[in-house]
Amino acid sequence: MPDATDADGLTVGQVATRLGVTVRALHHWDDIGLARPSLRTAGGYRLYTAGDLERLHRIVVYREIGLGLDRIQAILDDSTADVTGALRAQRAQIAQRIDRLQQLGAGLDRMIAAHERGLLLTVEQQAAIFGSEWNPDWPAQARQRYGDTTQWQQYAERSASRSSEEWQAIAGAVTDLDRALADAMDAGVTPGSPEANRLVERHREVFASYFPLSRQMQVCLARMYETDPAFAAHYDGIRVGLATWFRQSVDASARAHGIDPDTATWQ
The missing domain is CATH 1.10.1660.10 (Multidrug-efflux Transporter Regulator; Chain: A; Domain 2)
Known part of the structure; x- marks a missing residue:
């Protein structure tokens, strides 16, 4: 050189x-x-x-x-x-990448909206799926109350990928569970019995559609069902005393797993 x-x-x-x-x-x-x-x-x-x-x-x-x-x-x-051929092939790859990035962008938009709104359903869809008792303001109220929690983040991220049909299936599972709880109470099922414990486990499984629910968290949730006016009205509207019966069943199941319901915390 x-x-x-x-x-x-x-x-x-x-x-x-x-x-x-x-x-x-x-x-x-x-x-x-x-x-x-x-x-x-x-x-x-x-x-x-x-x-x-x-x-x-x-x-x-x-x-x-x-x-x-x-x-x-x-x-x-x-x-x-073949320079032109190489460039065309690269153009096709770039087009695929653009399409993938657009899909990712749409997914991010849904994720952001889910974190902000909770449910990505119209008011009409919510009424059709969750029934006449449903208040479309509840998701916004829940976000205001729980928006900084891990559970809200888990709920939002699951919500972002759910269709109205999937929400319909979840709503159906909740309705079936409520009916089973009422039937058990009517039949005189005792909290702490094997049948009551199975229903408590079923509740945890159904609720896992929203976010993972530990036994301690379930104790806190059942207590809220009994003391919160809106939740108590819902369960007592199905059967008078159902909120208390369910709370007693959850407490009995917790004790069987070494958890003191009186000291259980949201964890």
Whole structure:
């Protein structure tokens, strides 16, 4: 390689600044024979000519559209290479990536909306799925009350991927559970009995559609069913005393698993 003075070409640092690449990248491209400088100074430093810069510009463009260095070298050095075909193939790959990114963007939009709203259902869909007692303001109230909790985040992330049909199935499971609880109470099932314990486990399974429910959390939830006016009205509207019967059943099941209901916390 001919020697030259600094005036005959651009240094590695100057080229890196002009092209927006790193000096390390230029050194690597030189080492693999992709873009070797045509000149060197008497001290052995690389100098790039106008022709070198033209090649480097093409490398940068091809790299930005996603071509690998081996493919770039083949396009630049092989006179028989199908450049148009390679670019079309890369365009198809980019189109696929764009489509995937758009899908990811739509998924993020749903996730954000779910964190903000809880339910991604219209008011009409909510009424059709959850019944006439449902108040469409409840999700917003729940977010205001529980929005900073892990459970709200879990609930929102599950909600983001659910269809109205899936919500219908969950609502049906809740209705079936409520009916089974009422039937058990009517039949004189005693809290702590095997049948009552099975219903307590069924409640945890159904509730897991919203977020994982530990036994201690279930104790707190059952106590809220009994003391919160809205929840108590719902359960006592199914059967008078159902909220208390269920709370007693949950307490008995908790004791059987070594949990003191009187000291249980939301964890």
